[in-house]
Amino acid sequence: MIDVRLLRQDPAGVRASLMRRGDPSLAEALDAVLEVDRGWRAAVAEAERLKAERNAQNEEVARRKRAKQPADELLAALKESGERVKALDAETRAFEATLQSSLLRIPNLPHPAAPTGGVEANRVVRSWGEPPRFEFIPKPHWEIAEALGLLDLPRGAKLAGSGFPVFTGAGARLVRSLANLMLDLHTREHGYREVAPPYLVNRATLTGTGQLPKFEEDLYASPRDDLFLIPTAEVPVTNLHRDEILEGAALPEATVAYTPCFRREAGAAGKDTRGLLRVHQFDKVELVRLCRPEQSDAEHALLTGHAEAVLRRLELPYRVVELATGDTGFSAARTYDLEVWAAGVGAWLECSSSSSFTDFQARRANIRFRPAPGAKPELVHTLNASGVAFARTIAALLENRQTAEGAVSLPQALIPYFGADRLSLA
């Protein structure tokens, strides 16, 4: 959620910043918020005035009762003003509800340094590794996986529908070894605390990180229980400290979680969806950091580096793309995507998204910290990055490291986890 006080203080500045996202409808949304806010403030001021008046009268009533004096005329006046207070309270609540629901649908303000524009303005900020060269035409991962018995897409479709892959045999073992490799890397070398959170969460949790109320249709839900399957571990992990005040000394806080992710990806059928390119369920190791506001830019760089370390460890060539304002997600102020090269499909695949959310999620989730003992609480800044998503990483791994004989050689770092140096038929 954006800061209402900032909006009151500098409506033009907020508007200009939001407009960098390139969505004209945001201007109207902002006007609506400002108008509701004016009404709200007027109602609150009037209600406060009336209540103060009534408090004084009530005290007098209590005093007279103790003194056994009559207070009939005061009671009559109180009854009358009570009606007005009730009406004003209802009005205030209505304003509040409207204000809240409008604000919850306005995206974060872009980071000043983020490039302005749509996807065409995204820029590659660095890259690592060389795309492999082959003496043969490299196959796409779904062919490799089928030949080696790593993946059973038809049976996944039978169980749940297309986009729900079944990893089989060495494929399942590969998933497990990747999870261990990534978790060990982040916990032992990058200092993250590991958690295993719920995969179903409530509305408050999804509102905290920004998926609700605006993107309910992207989520799988259990309506009877009013619970939703997490689209990313960011949701439960960031919300661990919802409605809490952290000690300043506890920041920055770094948490890692390995979970499946469930995404409806509605209307995404067709191109770019074959094999593991776009699925409804995939595993991901997620990194979440909470920090002081002044730390968040440095934390963002550090976090992105932690995600990159996974791809380096897996010896997968990748590039880092800084997203332009129009391509940046709803809650994020700035995002770097990590795109891994996949030789079989001949494309850069997004396998991690590293974002800084400034205080946007913290305000929604009410996550604060105490800058110093005894000081007033302030909102933290939240950041997260995939470290990394499995499906596309596995696709890249199979495609880049396939051999002429139809096997797949594994990167050094993965061998001890997997227990063999290659995936092959034998």
Next chain:
RNA sequence: GGCGUGGUGGCCGAGUGGUUGAAGGCAGCGGUCUUGAAAACCGCCAAGGGGGAAACUCCUUCGUGAGUUCGAAUCUCACCCACGCCGCCA
């Protein structure tokens, strides 16, 4: 899923309609005493939000929401959560 009990300040725990924002205890902070510490004794001490340079001041808060009432921690309803027992289940 059924029945029951309960949710009060950092913690424990009083409190069934009017100085209760909340007794008492513990913890914490300051002091007396002591070579130092402990013990004992005395004093202070809820949180969050708004305004203010500050002194200070206003608002909100007794699980959440709604209701009754001039007035609610206290009465009514709904919901959430915790614990116990039964049932079911990996």
